[in-house]
Amino acid sequence: MRNTTRHVARVVALVSVLAIVGAACNNKGGGGNKTTPPPSQVGTKGGILKVGLLSDVTAAMDPAKEYYSIGWGLLRVMNRTLLTYKPVPAPDGNELVPDVAASMPQQSSDGLTWTYTLKPNVKFGPPVSRAIVCDDFKAAFERMFTPAGDGGYNFYYTIIEGVDAFKKDNSVGLSGVQCTDDHTLVFKLTEPAGDFPFRTAMPATAPIPAAEKLTEGHDQDWGRFMVSSGPYMWLGEDKIDFSAPGKSQKPAEGYQPNRSMTLVRNPDWDAATDDVRKAYVDEIDVQIGGETQDLENKVIQGQLDVLEDGVVPAQVLSQFQNDPARKDHVTIHGSDVTRYLWMNVTLPPFDDLHVRKAVNLIVNKDALRRIRGGPQFGEIATHVVPPSMGGALPASYDPYATPGHRGDLAKAQAEMKQSKYDTNQDGVCDANECKGIFWVTDSGDPYPDQTASLQQDLAKIGITDPRVRALDRGTMYNFYSTPAKKVQFGNGAAWGKDYADVLTFIDPLFNGANIQPTGNVNYSELDDPTLNSKIAECKKLTGTERGQCWADSDKYIMENDANWVPWLWDNNVRVYSANIAAVPVPFEQFAAGTAYDQVFLTQQEIDATKGQEHQ
Numbered sequence: 001m002r003n004t005t006r007h008v009a010r011v012v013a014l015v016s017v018l019a020i021v022g023a024a025c026n027n028k029g030g031g032g033n034k035t036t037p038p039p040s041q042v043g044t045k046g047g048i049l050k051v052g053l054l055s056d057v058t059a060a061m062d063p064a065k066e067y068y069s070i071g072w073g074l075l076r077v078m079n080r081t082l083l084t085y086k087p088v089p090a091p092d093g094n095e096l097v098p099d100v101a102a103s104m105p106q107q108s109s110d111g112l113t114w115t116y117t118l119k120p121n122v123k124f125g126p127p128v129s130r131a132i133v134c135d136d137f138k139a140a141f142e143r144m145f146t147p148a149g150d151g152g153y154n155f156y157y158t159i160i161e162g163v164d165a166f167k168k169d170n171s172v173g174l175s176g177v178q179c180t181d182d183h184t185l186v187f188k189l190t191e192p193a194g195d196f197p198f199r200t201a202m203p204a205t206a207p208i209p210a211a212e213k214l215t216e217g218h219d220q221d222w223g224r225f226m227v228s229s230g231p232y233m234w235l236g237e238d239k240i241d242f243s244a245p246g247k248s249q250k251p252a253e254g255y256q257p258n259r260s261m262t263l264v265r266n267p268d269w270d271a272a273t274d275d276v277r278k279a280y281v282d283e284i285d286v287q288i289g290g291e292t293q294d295l296e297n298k299v300i301q302g303q304l305d306v307l308e309d310g311v312v313p314a315q316v317l318s319q320f321q322n323d324p325a326r327k328d329h330v331t332i333h334g335s336d337v338t339r340y341l342w343m344n345v346t347l348p349p350f351d352d353l354h355v356r357k358a359v360n361l362i363v364n365k366d367a368l369r370r371i372r373g374g375p376q377f378g379e380i381a382t383h384v385v386p387p388s389m390g391g392a393l394p395a396s397y398d399p400y401a402t403p404g405h406r407g408d409l410a411k412a413q414a415e416m417k418q419s420k421y422d423t424n425q426d427g428v429c430d431a432n433e434c435k436g437i438f439w440v441t442d443s444g445d446p447y448p449d450q451t452a453s454l455q456q457d458l459a460k461i462g463i464t465d466p467r468v469r470a471l472d473r474g475t476m477y478n479f480y481s482t483p484a485k486k487v488q489f490g491n492g493a494a495w496g497k498d499y500a501d502v503l504t505f506i507d508p509l510f511n512g513a514n515i516q517p518t519g520n521v522n523y524s525e526l527d528d529p530t531l532n533s534k535i536a537e538c539k540k541l542t543g544t545e546r547g548q549c550w551a552d553s554d555k556y557i558m559e560n561d562a563n564w565v566p567w568l569w570d571n572n573v574r575v576y577s578a579n580i581a582a583v584p585v586p587f588e589q590f591a592a593g594t595a596y597d598q599v600f601l602t603q604q605e606i607d608a609t610k611g612q613e614h615q
Contacts, residue, residue, distance in 0.1 A: 044606060045282070046281070047282060047600075047610075053286060054295070056258045057074075058071065059152065062223040065152035066152070066223065069496055072591040077596050078229075078230045083201040085588065088586070088588065088595070101118060116185045125229065125237060127241075133210075134181070144204055156199050161189065194543075198499035202498065234261075235252065258288055262283065262284075277597040305579050329585065331573070332573050335589075336496055337592060340384075340564045340565060342493055354419040357562045363457050364405075367406070368568065372568070377571050379569045382401075427461070429461060437467065440490050442473055443472055451491060502547070508521050509522055510526050511532055512526060512532050528561055531560075574594070581603075586598035
């Protein structure tokens with residue numbers, strides 16, 4: 001999410017971070033609208049924002065585990081973190097700003113210590129309703145390394161001192177997270193990390209009531225028992241009886257997995273302590289499930305305000321763009337997301353570099369984009385990291401250039417001839433390993449048509465008769481992230497930055513050290529010692545050296561591993577109902593979606609829904 005910041009230097013210690021960020025903001029590559037953020041809008045408070053989702057989030061809204069951009073977008077308005085982002089598009093939307101922290105952190109001269117000062121009187125919502133203190137942040141960092149919180153993205157925090165000792169014995173406390181008083185939080189690191197402030201803006205770092213020990217008994221479903229610190233909370237969160245034995249406690253009614261989410265106002269949120277969130281609407285109702293066309297029809301009719309996932313059908317997009325009354329309710333923004341095909345390098349025939357290069361050369365990327373909806377949906381990708389990210393390669397770098405991005409049979413066959421699976425060297429794989437590969441894809445549109453296009457492409461180089469399994473998105477990702485499933489090829493994957501540094505693409509996706517039996521995001525199971533060493537080197541650098549190191553890593557992956565076929569730097573394309581008064585509709589770059597805390601509704605819609613809000 002994962003999904004670059006520009007910040008005036010207020011603290012000399014932040015120079016290393018700012019150097020990374022400055023490069024990002026000056027980079028004009030990548031897809032999406034090259035527009036400046038809209039002027040600040042002031043709206044009327046009230047009403048219900050109605051959101052549709054095709055499928056549920058991936059980890060039941062547990063901040064330590066939730067790794068889906070839409071989940072992150074909702075968590076950003078339910079929980080506050082030390083730092084956060086401006087809720088606007090890039091480049092300003094990749095800019096860190098203080099949240100619960102009173103100012104940007106201070107870094108020691110050796111780069112190993114970061115100190116944050118907390119604002120007073122930022123409160124948890126009910127039933128806790130007290131001021132957040134340093135120990136509450138310490139509890140969040142510790143939970144990531146307990147069995148209850150493990151399995152998300154805690155690898156970003158293993159550079160904190162004492163992690164290994166804490167994992168062996170949770171009772172010793174995490175020594176690298178220190179509270180010198182209620183409002184001073186100090187992190188001790190084992191190695192310099194110029195990007196550490198970005199890591200303290202991620203959802204897993206949101207405070208957890210420490211003194212109350214509210215997480216006990218909720219290892220699997222803490223998200224439903226989460227105590228909010230932002231402007232919104234679960235419906236019924238205030239009625240959770242944490243005094244009862246953990247497993248007998250009833251969760252907040254506001255989240256019904258695979259059915260709905262209901263977010264209502266947190267009465268303990270104080271706008272005077274929050275410079276970012278406006279929280280105009282009284283309630284956010286999320287409907288989970290349905291079919292794309294039916295849900296987009298509800299948007300047209302005003303029964304929903306936005307379908308937040310899925311691909312806007314071309315005819316719906318055209319209908320909005322050609323209607324003067326609706327054209328301002330279309331948003332198209334670069335999302336810092338790469339869509340890609342992947343090959344498992346541990347399984348034949350993709351254990352052969354020449355086969356992987358042949359696939360890169362034969363794929364008709366233009367067809368994949370046309371099937372998705374055309375150029376409005378993004379720029380053809382030629383390497384891993386979107387050019388909009390600071391330190392990324394430019395879009396002009398294309399090691400597998402083909403005419404019109406439509407594939408090149410002659411070049412692909414020249415690569416295949418060098419493969420051990422092309423025994424007669426005619427440019428077509430004739431080994432049994434190229435027949436019947438296990439191929440997993442998304443069952444939703446537009447993936448069936450893309451799969452058909454890809455099958456035609458791969459057949460030209462002898463990869464035929466695949467065993468294609470089309471699954472709902474959540475199940476597909478479960479297959480991808482479980483090496484024991486032995487998936488050989490996938491065409492449903494996309495990756496967005498976790499925060500505005502190229503590390504969040506290269507390290508989790510390509511570092512062999514991050515391969516794990518479940519929750520694995522290095523789907524290709526790539527474990528290249530040269531690349532692993534390069535990644536370790538890049539992590540320690542700052543400024544332009546860091547950016548160049550990551551760019552060199554991307555280039556190395558494409559030319560020496562070729563386990564991905566990046567095909568699109570994605571645009572987030574959404575259409576909104578006429579109930580939305582804020583136009584252009586607010587977009588936040590961090591989670592690459594609707595800025596729920598900035599949207600406001602028409603007075604007519606506010607009046608129409610008055611009295612329907614949950615209390």
